[in-house]
Amino acid sequence: MKYNKLDGFEIELGTVFKLACCDCGLVHNIAIAKENNDKIGFALERNNKATAQLRRHNFGYLQQGVLNYTMNKLR
Known part of the structure; x- marks a missing residue:
């Protein structure tokens, strides 16, 4: 399997940022x-409010949306 090497990014230490799962929409x-x-250490905390907002606006479960779109396009 071939991988594309992408540019990295830097984060200032002590900065809190959000990360969402593209499959289920869970935000940490x-x-x-x-x-x-x-x-180096890191801490994770579930963000229930951001998760609810993401899922409420149908951005959760992104993989399922892609699959449905692809199947409809192929028909």
Whole structure:
């Protein structure tokens, strides 16, 4: 399987950002921190409000929408 190498991105330490699953629409808040001994840690917390908003506007379960669109297009 061939993979495309994409450009990376940088995040300031201590910044909290949101990450949503493209399959189920579940949203998490993610924070990344660097400790004094140069170890990197991260914390995840489920964001129920953002998840509900995403799913309410039909952006949750994105894979199912793509599959239905593809099947209808092929018919």
